Amino acid sequence: MTKSGLLEIKKRFKFKDCSFSGMAYAIFDNEGKEIEGADSTRFLTLDDDEQKKYISLISKAYSAAGGAFAEDVTVIGDDAKMLMALAKSDIPDASLVRAWAQEIIGNYDADGEYALLVFSDAYDVPAKDTGKNKTGESEEVYSYIAACICPFKPAKGGIMKTSENKLHASDVIKVLGNPVAGFMYPAFNDRSSDYDNMYCVVKNDPEREMIRGMYAADVPDYVKPEPKKKVKADSEEDGLTMEAARQAADEETADGYALHLEASIKQTEGVDTSIRQNEDVEIQTRPEGYGENIETLTEKAMQEKLREQAMMEEEKEQVFEGLNNFHKDQVVLPEDKIIERDVNGRKFFLVPESLIPYDKLQELLESLMQEA
Numbered sequence: 001m002t003k004s005g006l007l008e009i010k011k012r013f014k015f016k017d018c019s020f021s022g023m024a025y026a027i028f029d030n031e032g033k034e035i036e037g038a039d040s041t042r043f044l045t046l047d048d049d050e051q052k053k054y055i056s057l058i059s060k061a062y063s064a065a066g067g068a069f070a071e072d073v074t075v076i077g078d079d080a081k082m083l084m085a086l087a088k089s090d091i092p093d094a095s096l097v098r099a100w101a102q103e104i105i106g107n108y109d110a111d112g113e114y115a116l117l118v119f120s121d122a123y124d125v126p127a128k129d130t131g132k133n134k135t136g137e138s139e140e141v142y143s144y145i146a147a148c149i150c151p152f153k154p155a156k157g158g159i160m161k162t163s164e165n166k167l168h169a170s171d172v173i174k175v176l177g178n179p180v181a182g183f184m185y186p187a188f189n190d191r192s193s194d195y196d197n198m199y200c201v202v203k204n205d206p207e208r209e210m211i212r213g214m215y216a217a218d219v220p221d222y223v224k225p226e227p228k229k230k231v232k233a234d235s236e237e238d239g240l241t242m243e244a245a246r247q248a249a250d251e252e253t254a255d256g257y258a259l260h261l262e263a264s265i266k267q268t269e270g271v272d273t274s275i276r277q278n279e280d281v282e283i284q285t286r287p288e289g290y291g292e293n294i295e296t297l298t299e300k301a302m303q304e305k306l307r308e309q310a311m312m313e314e315e316k317e318q319v320f321e322g323l324n325n326f327h328k329d330q331v332v333l334p335e336d337k338i339i340e341r342d343v344n345g346r347k348f349f350l351v352p353e354s355l356i357p358y359d360k361l362q363e364l365l366e367s368l369m370q371e372a
Contacts, residue, residue: 001072001199005188006062012123013059013146015052020119022091023054026101027115033105036113040094043119058119061148061182062201067225069208072187072197073217079103083185084195087145092118104149107213110206113152115176120145125191142193144186148179149207181207 012018024040043051064070075083082099086092101116124138152174162168182201187194200217202208208219339350 001184001187001189005191006184006199008191009123009142009144009146009184009188010059010062012121013055015048015055018051018055019123020055020121022089023117023119024092024094024097025115025117026094026097027113028101028105029113030105030108031111035098035101035105038094038098038101040091040097042091054117054119057117057150057176057179058146058148058182061146061179062184062199064201066203067223068201068203069211069219069222070201071199072189072194073200073211073215074196075185075198075215076196079215080195083145083198086118086120087143087185089120092120092145103214104210108206108210113174115150115152116147117150118145118147128191140192142188144184144188144193147183147185149181150176150179153177180204181210 020043022040023043024038026038027036028034029036043054046054062070082096086096086100097116097118100118104116121144123142123144125140125142126134127137127139128134153176155173155175158173159167159169180203183198185198187197187199189197198215200211200215202211202219203222205222208222211217211219340347341350
């Protein structure tokens with residue numbers, strides 16, 4: 001199986017996406033070489049918490065990390081018939097699972113108690129183009145079994161309830177540990193069922209020897225991957241060599257910077273670099289009348305601001321000149337701002353206070369009173 005094929009199937013090994021129809025198991029004591037029990041059930045009859053624990057175990061069975069053997073193994077004869085019968089059943093037959101566990105016992109050299117877990121599923125394989133885009137409905141149903149071997153591990157004991165609903169003190173409680181071997185039959189190759197091969201994942205030598213004995217497979221011995229090492233100076237001589245290399249790199253960088261600086265100076269020769277060649281160069285100025293406020297302006301913006309200030313001063317002078325000459329019947333305020341009213345035959349002009357400074361208004365009233 002390719003990695004992409006495995007991932008396509010493993011995406012179903014999540015609680016919300018899982019569609020296992022049934023499961024079966026066989027418990028065996030590998031020291032005594034005997035089957036202790038076997039049973040099967042419909043997967044959906046299990047409670048949610050139990051389903052999640054089983055799904056978690058089977059999803060860990062196909063990890064190829066740490067130098068694990070993860071390849072297809074050819075199956076023939078009675079082995080192929082037994083596995084095909086399990087794959088095509090909605091609920092795996094407990095007697096067939098027991099027979100498979102018995103074959104494992106005969107080829108597995110490891111102490112302890114184990115459980116062989118077998119899950120059955122059917123996957124509607126969607127049609128896809130070369131770009132892995134879905135092009136239509138399912139063209140094939142991939143019926144398969146996902147199986148794993150898990151060792152029993154001792155856990156902290158305590159007060160437990162027996163099957164007869166009685167309390168019992170136990171020093172050791174055995175729970176299933178992580179899988180030591182994983183199987184998927186038939187293999188999912190070219191997005192289709194490959195009944196000639198079973199995908200196997202084993203890591204340690206006892207499990208590798210088991211696969212060799214059961215299926216005459218060419219499985220290499222386990223080789224522990226070497227950890228990645230950081231490059232360090234192993235001796236004083238190496239340290240000096242590395243230091244010399246760093247110094248050479250620093251000198252090369254310095255020389256490169258000097259050449260770059262010299263080239264930059266040559267490029268700027270004969271070029272007008274004064275501030276006026278770019279009107280957007282920022283300068284600091286303190287325009288007259290702005291007190292101690294310092295503004296950062298471009299030269300163009302500063303000229304515009306000075307022109308606006310001059311225009312404001314000019315308008316201000318014109319307005320006040322008109323006010324000073326009000327007795328000459330000059331129009332000193334905009335007509336649309338003045339409201340004319342006739343009260344008992346006398347005309348009144350209402351002028352907004354904001355248009356006449358207070359000191360000028362007071363001067364105007366005093367002048368009118370003197371003329372009266």
